[in-house]
Amino acid sequence: MIKIPKRIDKWVLFNIALMSAFLLRSAGYFSPYLLISVNMIVVFALMLSIFLLKASYKTMFITALFFWVFAGLLGTLKINVWAERTTVYVFESLVLGVILLTWEIIFSKE
Secondary structure, eight states: OOOOOHHHHHHHHHHHHHHHHHHHHHHTTTTTTOOOOHHHHHHHHHHHHHHHSOOOHHHHHHHHHHHHHHHHHHHHTTOHHHHHHHHHHHHHHHHHHHHHHHHHHHHOOO
């Protein structure tokens, strides 16, 4: 029997949750009551990565940097709609990173 590390189990659960969110969005399952947008799925993924994958503030800042570079690339390619949406993801990642950094500073046990 193969032993699967616990970290991989969390990644599998993370990916299943994201795939389920995208499937629910594409099916319009909660459509009249709850709009499941791509922005909501990105926020859900960022929050889930904090709790499930133990992402730190550094991870959130790196994610924001990745989104920022990607938004710049999309802006350069004149795909302005997606560039604007990606800048929203930059802001969300930065806010979560600042919240996590503040949390760590306040509650660190030094």
